Amino acid sequence: MDLRFTDQELAFRDEVRTFFKENLPPAIREKLKEGRHTSKDELVEWTRILNKKGWAVSHWPREYGGTGWTPVQQYIFLDELQQAPAPSPLPFGVSMVGPVIYTFGSDAQKKQFLPRIANLDDWWCQGFSEPGAGSDLASLKTTAKRDGDHYVINGQKTWTTLAQHADWIFLLARTDPSAKKQEGISFILVNMKTPGITVRPIVTIDGGAEVNEVFFDDVRVPVENRVGEENKGWDYAKFLLGNERVGIARVGVSKERLRRIRELAAATTDHGRPLIELPRFREKLAAVEVELKALEMTQLRVVAAEAKRAKGKPDPASSILKIKGSEIQQATTELLMEVVGPYALPYRQEHEDEEGWNEPPIGPDWASTIAPTYFNTRKVSIYGGSNEIQKNIIAKAILGL
């Protein structure tokens, strides 16, 4: 047992760190540090920098543009990316639909879509959730009715992240309405420019509009846009949901956030002293650091085990990563709220943070994103299978209850 990184792993970490330092556009780094959202153009710019280096789809098989890195290297890459802080490549393409296409898709689909995902030529969004199907995903109602060599899609998807930028959506739709719940579902790729699609923003409690409702009204899609077999979509969806495990804990994001909390707490005074010197505050910060260190070690244990496990079989222990990872992310936003104090109050529209806005900030210039980040981060224990669902998974799959 030797839990230290090997010399090769350390050299790899330095290589990645140096690359991010030299190639991440400073404006993007600043935005992420301040908790602001990057624009579509900025994510495209950054993805193309990564893709040119061969790192945009690092975890894909080599034949489709992946790197062949070990699980430990993948972990190091992600950890450094999150700590830089740099934007993660758009997950809906690289982590969700991409692996489904190269695993179950036709040759034509692989050729058409995979290189464009890696280069972010196509912006993908995810059409799984519906108004009546949240944690109980298989109760979805959207239908795809066969009409010659087309499907005609009708229904509504919701919580569709960044659909306002999307060129394509992958969705689950019912192709056999008479079949049992999990059967009769197909996995279909739909061009967002097809007539009959309407995207409507959902404004979330932080004031942002990163999620949307997407309506399908007699949308005609060629049959060749179905992935794999008809009525087998649930299997592909399960594969997709079990796939994105490394990085779910977002340890690097929380590490970076804790560093920022230290900086800001050193620059904030309380009774004439830097807040960071208050024992009560330091203990809260230390408590989160302990939790995060434990999570990092747990994550590394899962990564090390992953190297030895059969492909495509997610480790149920990764549910721990989701639960603790989300709790810690939320704890960091609570600490930020404590640092900003009363200057959490002023509300500033997000577009006011864009360039060209000349109004002076109210309070510290970093204050305006703190409360929205706190509100927005409540989502992390809800999406991707709420933490209560994760507990059900552990109870069943690990404890056998």
Add this chain to the structure above:
Amino acid sequence: MDFDFSEEQRLLKESVDRFIGDRYDFEQRKTFAKSDSGYAHENWKQFAELGLLAIPFAEEHGGFGGGPTETMIVMEAFGRGLVLEPYFSTVVLGGGLLRHAGSDAHKSEFIPKIASGDLRLAFAHGERQSRYDLADVEARAKKSGSGYLLEGEKSLVLNGDSADTLIVSARMSGDERDRSGIGLFLVDGNAKGVSRRGYPTQDGLRAAEISLSGVEVPVDRVLSEDGLPIIERVVDEAIAALAAEAVGAMAEMHALTVDYLKTRKQFGVAIGAFQALQHRAVDMFVALEQARSMAMFATMMSAEDDAEARSRATSAAKVQIGRSAKIVGQGAIQLHGGVGMTMELKVGHYFKRATMIDVLFGDADYHLARLAEAGSLAA
């Protein structure tokens, strides 16, 4: 990065697991506890035969040449077995002080006796006023002829009643809480002027209050004249070992609880069918795995030479262990219901041991404050 055990470590784990499985069930343990020393001498001989008593010592002194990982393997198994024998006092604490402070002559004299099972040690350090402050030593060592005379009161000395040799800390110079001037002395347990009052502890182990009154120590029995850095280092190693023991106890508590949820029926179903109880069992599982991760981290860092980095890591682990032990231990009793409250059932004994581990060498709050004071864990 590698989480796997080496072939030798795997064999060690197999042999100590087998020992706990075959010879240390709950009923056997009750009979071991009835002896005067509070444990079975027969087991101690077995430990010697299995080579467990030689683990952390260098081969040149008759040791096994093992490191923190080997100690972790043994202590975790002992946690599962609720082992009563003074392994922690003799090998981890006493042995640690000998390894880090002893001269070649000390090591050659004492280590072979430890390895053969003929020498049990206890570390007489804590005092009535010292609580968790390792530098708080009032006991005095006065120069007398070519040696020293020890005066003072030592408290909560683990296995102090049955130890053959005590390692006593006493102030050679300075004031009560000065960092320098603390000496370490090897004292025969039956030496003139040593009086020991042994008693049982909450977790079924034993400790002693020890009075030192004009105890003569020849100069060749001085282990260190500047003992605090060594004490701190050994306590860091000891906390890593206790963390592993706590993980063993927590894992067993969790397994017993999950079994109980599957077998205990109420309202016509196994109570494990109820989601409220499932989620509590999952909270225990998450706490257990986080503790296991930090026990590994503490084990890795206990070999670190940078004292500050080592101390921060140790504190972080102790915080996690203490907090996890509460979640797992209280949950185990709650989910067992009334029977969990009985002395007859094993689960409560694990709870008591895990709770006592929290108050050894600084509880979770103490270490959180220490970590906060020291700055960032990441630094």
